[in-house]
Amino acid sequence: MYNTNSKPRPSHAAAPPSGDAFVHAMRFAGTGVSLVTTDGEAGRFGATVSAMSSLSKAPPSLLVCLLSESRTARAIHANRHFCVNVLAAHQASLARGFASLPLEQRFATGVWHTLASGAPVLERAASCFDCRLARTVEHGTHTIFIGEVEALTTSGGAALYYHDGRFHIAGDVVEA
Ligand SMILES: Cc1cc2nc3c(=O)[nH]c(=O)nc-3n(C[C@H](O)[C@H](O)[C@H](O)COP(=O)(O)O)c2cc1C
Numbered sequence: 112m113y114n115t116n117s118k119p120r121p122s123h124a125a126a127p128p129s130g131d132a133f134v135h136a137m138r139f140a141g142t143g144v145s146l147v148t149t150d151g152e153a154g155r156f157g158a159t160v161s162a163m164s165s166l167s168k169a170p171p172s173l174l175v176c177l178l179s180e181s182r183t184a185r186a187i188h189a190n191r192h193f194c195v196n197v198l199a200a201h202q203a204s205l206a207r208g209f210a211s212l213p214l215e216q217r218f219a220t221g222v223w224h225t226l227a228s229g230a231p232v233l234e235r236a237a238s239c240f241d242c243r244l245a246r247t248v249e250h251g252t253h254t255i256f257i258g259e260v261e262a263l264t265t266s267g268g269a270a271l272y273y274h275d276g277r278f279h280i281a282g283d284v285v286e287a
Pocket of ligand 1: 176181182210
């Protein structure tokens with residue numbers, strides 16, 4: 112079992128942690144939640160991601176990390192573009208759906224349109240970043256997709272937040 116008591120494990124342990132221990136520890140790294148989408152010759156695909164980050168201001172760029180074998184990763188490789196739709200607090204059911212529903216049902220909920228690239232853009236998302244695929248980096252099981260932002264939308268409001276396997280509303284201000 113995992114070490115769940117309050118005593119931290121030493122960082123100089125001889126053996127590296129297992130993949131399961133790594134995934135378990137990552138449950139407590141709270142994140143925003145996005146839907147990464149693509150559409151083109153390879154078809155329309157989309158998946159829920161927590162592994163999304165801003166990368167560069169000039170050119171405006173971001174990255175998402177996807178399981179290399181996933182259908183969405185393969186389609187982004189082929190279509191050469193993707194959109195990151197950062198979910199608002201009221202969009203938790205979309206987050207679950209894009210991680211578990213059959214592909215043909217994923218886009219049935221929500222209002223979708225397109226901006227520059229043709230990738231699906233979700234109305235009322237907190238922010239949407241429509242990207243040209245600039246570069247990929249494979250590492251282990253996953254691939255980093257770096258996108259240069261060609262168009263964006265912003266609705267603002269409370270963001271959806273994921274922590275310890277559950278969705279929350281991010282909104283309470285904590286001053287240090
Ligand atoms: C909250 C949440 C966050 C997730 N984050 C990621 C992620 O960052 N990268 C990833 O590859 N999968 C992530 N997943 C899993 C994918 O959404 C899921 O495997 C999806 O079915 C992949 O779709 P596809 O196989 O049609 O491409 C996440 C799932 C949930 C519920």
